[in-house]
Structure formats: C-alpha cells, structure tokens
Amino acid sequence: MDVAIPHNLGREEVRRRMRDNSHKIGDQIPGGIADVETSWPSEDRMNLAITAMGQAITGHIDIEDSQVVFHVLLPPALGFIKPIVESALRDQGQKMLAPPKG
Numbered sequence: 001m002d003v004a005i006p007h008n009l010g011r012e013e014v015r016r017r018m019r020d021n022s023h024k025i026g027d028q029i030p031g032g033i034a035d036v037e038t039s040w041p042s043e044d045r046m047n048l049a050i051t052a053m054g055q056a057i058t059g060h061i062d063i064e065d066s067q068v069v070f071h072v073l074l075p076p077a078l079g080f081i082k083p084i085v086e087s088a089l090r091d092q093g094q095k096m097l098a099p100p101k102g
Contacts, residue, residue, distance in 0.1 A: 003070040003086055005093035011044065014063050014097065018046060021096040068093060
C-alpha cells in the first residue's frame with residue numbers, strides 16, 4: 001500500500017521534521033499497542049519495522065521533492081484493516097510534516 005502526502009517544504013526540512021517526529025508513528029496504529037523501529041539507510045528513505053496485533057509490518061518512507069510516500073506491506077492477516085491504516089498514515093504523515101506548535 002502506498003500513501004502519498006504532498007508538501008512544499010524542501011527535502012532538508014522534510015528530513016528534519018520526519019526525524020523529529022518519527023517517534024509518533026505508532027500513535028495512530030489501531031489498538032494503540034505497537035512497537036515501531038525506524039532507521040535511515042539513506043538521507044531520503046526511512047525504513048519502518050512495526051509490530052502490532054502479533055503481526056510484523058514493514059515498509060519505508062521516501063522523501064521526494066513534492067511529496068512524502070509511505071510504502072507499507074501489510075501481511076494478509078491484516079488486509080481487512082487496510083482502509084484504517086491508510087487513513088492513519090495520511091493523518092499521521094500530515095502531522096509529522098506540520099510546523100512545530102508553540
């Protein structure tokens with residue numbers, strides 16, 4: 001599943017915001033019980049390893065010039081929650097790219 005979030009921030013600012021907010025990714029996982037690990041194999045890709053509801057979910061986030069694309073591989077057992085995950089990724093992605101409050 002791919003979810004694209006448009007932006008007009010420039011890659012460096014997107015990288016900074018993604019790094020500053022990556023700890024919030026698990027906040028929108030259904031059930032609220034998720035272990036999320038992130039890593040940066042390159043400056044424009046953040047890998048994701050998520051464990052939720054006894055299932056392993058993998059993916060990555062690509063930073064592009066005008067959008068951030070979440071690529072998530074849902075296991076077949078979790079296919080029924082695809083619309084929920086897609087909505088959560090869209091919502092959380094927009095929050096991660098928003099300017100700091102305060």
